[in-house]
Amino acid sequence: SQQGEEDPQALSIQEGENATMNCSYKTSINNLQWYRQNSGRGLVHLILIRSNEREKHSGRLRVTLDTSKKSSSLLITASRAADTASYFCATDEEETSGSRLTFGEGTQLTVNP
């Protein structure tokens, strides 16, 4: 079953604006990962944040993790048209300990030029 819930389901912004996507989960985790998927393609790993980390940056990406609220957010700053894609969070649950990831429902981001 998919434990991750993401919101919004769809987000449309203008180039240059920031995009924030949220993910909530239900169980204890080892880490939480964010992936990007262009239409009709596989997923590309963006960033991994461990359960003992609260914030992580990679280029224009900023990820936060609040294990007390079981939630994470992905912020894309200064968005570009090329950022248009679906973004998924995925949790590596303690119970399954690295043997599988559980994906959220995804956020479809559209960045208008």
Add this chain to the structure above:
Amino acid sequence: GAVVSQHPSRVICKSGTSVKIECRSLDFQATTMFWYRQFPKQSLMLMATSNEGSKATYEQGVEKDKFLINHASLTLSTLTVTSAHPEDSSFYICSAKRRGLWSSYNSPLHFGNGTRLTVT
């Protein structure tokens, strides 16, 4: 590095035939490969976990006799959809976990580009 090649990217087949999809890790060894199915505008649903040299572990509701998985080497896993029906039409994606990382549960997955299967 960490490239996963999935082939074919698209396949159209007639109802009742079987289709084989290959997933190869090109520049690393993968102890574990995962097979997912994705319907339009939906998330990835894990179908099965494939470990090299052992039988695949299937998720609840996935028919193992219909979706045959073989992980014969550390770089290759195959998914065969047997006696395909139109309802099997979907996007199938494989991913691989790299062997040998010190902390395997804090490592990302590497995905193939998916296979669009259409059964007519």
